[in-house]
């Protein structure tokens with residue numbers, strides 16, 4: 001009954017409305033433009049800067065564009081725009097809007113674009129966007145929105161883009177995006193959002209571009225975006241706490257463009273990235289990243305651009321872009337790089353753009369390729385400059401003339417200094433340090449090879465020190481041999497041989513418990529000549545050995561008593577027990593020493 005009445009009323013209204021429209025149509029051109037607005041014949045009503053505090057009510061029914069920006073409108077009431085059925089674009093940006101009532105936009109059935117940016121909206125009630133079946137773009141950025149509640153956007157089936165950046169979102173409800181079946185692009189600001197709204201995002205099955213600003217996370221969790229199979233572009237920016245991406249954080253994505261800018265990443269997220277084989281564009285600018293390591297980006301087969309501007313890059317490793325045959329743009333402006341070697345690239349022929357300015361570059365032979373290719377390279381208007389070489393201080397790369405080039409960007413082969421022969425004889429258990437120091441331009445890198453020609457690392461008993469020296473701690477007879485120091489730089493290498501002869505400790509082979517590994521521990525005095533005395537006399541050693549035996553036998557006895565009672569209680573009396581033990585020295589000697597100590601000692605005891 002009531003329904004029928006309502007339908008009847010609505011029909012009446014419709015007829016009246018049509019009549020009114022017909023009347024209006026004839027008199028439309030003569031109808032005055034609302035005060036403080038400017039109207040033109042393209043059906044644009046421009047009320048910008050009109051000092052309006054409410055929406056004017058005598059608006060043209062045929063208006064296509066309504067501009068109400070820069071006014072003082074605070075409230076949009078129920079069905080405010082009901083008559084504007086042909087309106088395509090409504091702009092209410094830069095007002096004082098705090099309240100949008102339910103069905104405020106009802107009747108705007110042709111509307112494509114709705115802008116509410118830079119207002120004071122804190123919450124959007126469910127139903128506020130009812131009656132906008134064709135809306136494609138919604139801009140609610142720069143408001144003070146705190147939450148998106150369930151079904152906020154449920155009526156916007158045609159919506160393609162939501163711009164909601166620069167809000168104060170602290171919560172996005174699971175069903176907030178329900179109904180957005182056409183949404184391609186979403187910009188949100190998760191000001192203090194402490195979790196990625198993974199659940200809400202699963203509703204956006206056709207999303208192609210997602211922009212997140214100001215997330216309050218310090219690690220991006222695993223499977224954050226795993227339902228967004230059509231997502232191509234992901235932008236995460238201004239997250240000062242974001243330090244890491246979990247290994248599977250980007251799982252399920254097939255991106256072509258990834259940007260993580262102005263965050264706090266200290267390393268390139270190699271593992272989370274490696275499955276993105278369709279990635280073309282990668283931007284990690286303004287993160288405190290210090291290295292791009294060699295051979296770790298090779299899975300990104302189609303990568304064309306890497307931007308890492310304003311980071312803390314100290315070096316780009318050899319082979320960093322190996323395998324990336326399409327790689328054509330590298331922008332590493334404003335970092336701390338001293339050089340960039342051709343070895344980093346698969347091929348520099350493909351490289352078209354290189355941003356290398358504002359780095360403390362050392363102009364030597366390693367950068368010759370940049371100067372030689374300067375006709376083919378685009379430097380983005382900022383030519384790299386030399387800063388570390390006194391003679392070339394602040395020269396622009398474009399300033400060198402062909403003629404002076406070969407003489408200017410040069411390197412000097414390494415030369416090992418103090419080449420006196422280093423042959424060392426020491427007694428077992430002592431520590432030996434071999435020196436190796438080299439000069440060259442650029443400063444050579446020093447490495448050591450063991451007698452089997454394997455490189456030695458900065459860890460272990462035999463290790464390289466940061467100043468180029470080699471340290472052999474607790475020297476053992478099996479350390480004997482010739483070690484090689486290699487100093488290398490971009491111009492070549494130089495090497496030096498040193499030999500080590502370790503004299504086995506004379507009494508060691510007779511000691512039944514092989515305690516000599518323990519003797520060596522307190523020996524600390526380093527020396528190339530190795531003529532130190534033993535740090536302990538025989539008396540001390542005997543006492544130490546006796547204490548060792550005592551504690552050993554007391555534990556054996558406890559074991560033995562325990563076993564005795566245990567076997568008794570089980571009723572199966574065993575009359576012998578075999579006890580095997582591994583001396584501690586075999587465990588503590590990580591390097592070498594295996595052959596001597598690995599065999600276990602064992603003895604058999606008879607039980608009563």
Ligand SMILES: *[C@@H]1O[C@H](CO)[C@@H](O)[C@H](O)[C@H]1NC(C)=O
Pocket residue numbers: 046047048049067
């Ligand atoms: C509307 O008027 C303002 C000046 O009040 C002008 O800046 C703006 O460009 C106009 N907008 C359109 C779409 O014509």
Ligand SMILES: *[C@@H]1O[C@H](CO)[C@@H](O)[C@H](O)[C@H]1NC(C)=O
Pocket residue numbers: 168169170191192
């Ligand atoms: C977000 O966090 C910042 C600092 O932690 C705080 O100043 C700000 O008020 C918070 N914003 C909201 C909307 O909670």
Ligand SMILES: *[C@@H]1O[C@H](CO)[C@@H](O)[C@H](O)[C@H]1NC(C)=O
Pocket residue numbers: 240241243264266
């Ligand atoms: C960024 O990370 C560093 C350590 O990696 C930390 O010391 C610093 O406080 C972090 N910055 C912020 C804003 O959390």
Ligand SMILES: *[C@@H]1O[C@H](CO)[C@@H](O)[C@H](O)[C@H]1NC(C)=O
Pocket residue numbers: 221222246247248
């Ligand atoms: C994320 O996934 C990786 C790989 O499965 C796993 O090693 C890591 O522990 C996970 N991280 C978290 C925070 O669950």
Ligand SMILES: *[C@@H]1O[C@H](CO)[C@@H](O)[C@H](O)[C@H]1NC(C)=O
Pocket residue numbers: 254255256278
């Ligand atoms: C990933 O995206 C590329 C193009 O961006 C497309 O050709 C490819 O089929 C997609 N792969 C999958 C598994 O969806």
Ligand SMILES: *[C@@H]1O[C@H](CO)[C@@H](O)[C@H](O)[C@H]1NC(C)=O
Pocket residue numbers: 309331332333353354355356378379380381
């Ligand atoms: C590198 O990025 C900076 C900052 O975005 C830009 O100003 C510069 O032009 C870029 N350089 C190149 C070579 O594209």
Ligand SMILES: *[C@@H]1O[C@H](CO)[C@@H](O)[C@H](O)[C@H]1NC(C)=O
Pocket residue numbers: 433435465467468469
């Ligand atoms: C190198 O460092 C080690 C330990 O830090 C030191 O014993 C040695 O004297 C140093 N060598 C040189 C040449 O400075």
Ligand SMILES: *[C@@H]1O[C@H](CO)[C@@H](O)[C@H](O)[C@H]1NC(C)=O
Pocket residue numbers: 486488492493494
């Ligand atoms: C040192 O240089 C020679 C050629 O001058 C080269 O054959 C050799 O591989 C280099 N050695 C190292 C360890 O770089």
